[in-house]
Amino acid sequence: MTPTTARPPALDWSIDTCTIARAMAVLGEKWTLVVLREVFNGVRRFADMQERTAIPRQVLTNRLASLVEHGVLRREPYQEPGARVRHEYRLTPKGFDLYPLLVAVKEWGDRYLADPEGPPLEMVHRECGAEVHAALQCGAGHAVTEFREVVPRPGPGAKRRH
């Protein structure tokens, strides 16, 4: 039995402006990151996404609409010969900036949830062929390898709780 711990300092601070919660309000619905994975992998069309992922039609429609609304994806018209104009989905700069997050999700999944033979996909540096990782680094260029090396502190948007 551990002794009772001191009151965590985090409890003094409001979470109303928390950017993790806000990010997850955009990204945290079921299937959202899977849809983004498809687009990052060059699968940009509704029918292709649906065929490959088997996400229910209405859910896929909603997720794409939400990502467009939040400025993560944009719709681009295209036309196959003899068919009506359709749209494909492309990443905006805000969407491209999700790439480190997607790599971090993949790495954790690769480590703990892959089949015994290993992960299905590798991401390598075009220039040198070495695998790409999401690593923590500080602004002074030091590698941060342990959670314990990081200290949280209130930022400019911090608010005390009443």
Added chain:
Amino acid sequence: MTPTTARPPALDWSIDTCTIARAMAVLGEKWTLVVLREVFNGVRRFADMQERTAIPRQVLTNRLASLVEHGVLRREPYQEPGARVRHEYRLTPKGFDLYPLLVAVKEWGDRYLADPEGPPLEMVHRECGAEVHAALQCGAGHAVTEFREVVPRPGPGAKRRH
């Protein structure tokens, strides 16, 4: 109108073993990363989490149970004087390994979703005081700053689609 694009090579590959989808099956329910944020911030007790986040009681119960079941959190008994034994939630090594992912979520949120005055929390390197970031890096130590510098390739667990 963009010309029609070639069939994306990703369509030839099965997503059955995708580790992003598997990771999001663990992490992608609403509130899950918010619960993990609390634990990383030292808020380990049910009552404290509920008071600070206002997550509905049953949802919080389910999220914590799921994270324990997936080996991300573990339950640790504690006892306040005169009260019954309760449990607090602590990160396992599998849970600590979510830290780069959480930092990546925070960074994206900070960039696009913070209030005008800035993000509520900063994470700094204990040793030097500089801010900590989730950066992409290859195994040869090169910084990867552009999505276009990364090439996907089938990994050992890749399966062709039938």
